[in-house]
Amino acid sequence: MDIIEILKLGLPGLVFLLSLLSFKLLSQETQKKSPKPSVLFSIRHYMYGNLALAILTASAPITENWIRPSVNQFESQVKINGVALVKGEAAVCQGVHYGQKYLLVVDNESPERMVQVFAKLVIPCPNNQEHIQLSEDDTLLLGWDSNSESNIKLVMVSVAPDGQMFAVKS
Secondary structure (H helix, E strand, O other): OHHHHHOOOHHHHHHHHHHHHHHHHHHHHHHHHHHHHHHHHHHHHHHHHHHHHHHHHHHHHHHHHHOOOEEEEEEEEEOOOOOOOOOOOEEEEEOOOOOOOEEEEEOOOOOOOOOEEEEEHHHHHHHHOOEEEEHHHHHHHHOOOOOOOOOOOEEEEEEEEOOOOOOOOO
């Protein structure tokens, strides 16, 4: 058994090794003709600690998704012609919760067309009308003509959690 490989699994690997050790300790002590009650008492408390760690390990992924949902989605308007932007960057309204995060912008009319941008720039939005502004290159990836009669499109936006981005296959 390669202990290093087991420990590379993190807390679940450590809990497994500690549980294995408590099993070995208990089996060695019970094989004796007269097991010492103090040693059995210590092993029992050691096993209780392992049980607490196992419960913590099992509940961590569940509580993480319960406390913080993985992806926040909402509908928004996208302005095609706006400030000069670099491909892959977006301008968002001041005070929105998705500033400085990666956004996956999906065209409502053609859901197979999407683009991932980083909400880097902050712009003032008149009359509290939230919208996102994309670069001309990103709007072309969505199949939009920058010279169209309507410079506002309705899209579905997904916000990646802090420090993460979406894995988009082309």
